[in-house]
Amino acid sequence: MFDLICRQPELLQMMSRFGIPLGVEDKTVAQVCDAYGVDTLTFVAVANYISFGAEAARHFYDKVSVHSLIDYLRRAHEYFLEFQLPAIRRKLLEAIVCSNVSDVNPVVGLIVKFYDDYTEEVRRHMENENKEVFTYVADLLAGRRRSDYEIDRFARSHESINVKLQELKNIIIKYYKPDAASDLLNSMMYDIFECEKDLQRHCGVENHLFVPAVRLLEAEVADKDEAPDASGADADNCSQLTEREKDVVALAVRGFRNKEIADRLCISVHTVLTHRKNIGAKLDIHSLSGLTIYAIVNRIVTLDDLEAPV
Ligand SMILES: [Fe+2]
């Protein structure tokens, strides 16, 4: 691990996002990862992406632990929002004060406002990932697939968050005319360059490792869902319906026929019939009216749902 860090110091940030502190002694990467409960292949995958780019990620996305990757991304969000962006802001304010003796430069206030708006945009982006995307993936990891979301929806709308930072960099370098040269201003600009690269890599990990790994997870969960145990209910879990079984119940009690349920859920009629058989066995309810009462009591549907036209 020591050799790796010395060859590629940019991996230092990656280590802290995996929750690995310094003091690695002469341990190997695998020993250090084991000591801190980090999945070694996920660590190696991110390190390879950071060092060699998207091409390297293609060899790893099917080997990573999605759980470890989420921990890594959450910590990265915390780092940007709670540490890196506020640190640059403090330096920006100090640098502007140092370089603007007359204190009448009208651009100063606009630059700070631009930066604050940008930080807010990054916060919204990352909080959405923390709340919506990672919660969806946590459900997948627990074997539950929601029918109202998919990772490709995130992938299609996932925008780069470093564009505005490039713009800020351009504004300051080209148009901000300080009263005097300032080491602090130039040092702050260097931090912005580094932060821009870091954010770009962060988005890259999401696009090239996280999204493809979650796609695989979705397929695994769908396969399990598509092949229910024809023998019936799990004895230990007889009162629990899977998310897909709840979907079938919700449509059945609203009056949809098996073929319509199959079309709506994009599964075969045979699978619908198997789900219905398992639902009956798990709940010991075999009539539609009994299933309707069960669905209302367990909040699978509401009375309004039942009255809505199909
Ligand atoms: Fe992110």
Ligand SMILES: [Fe+2]
């Ligand atoms: Fe993102």
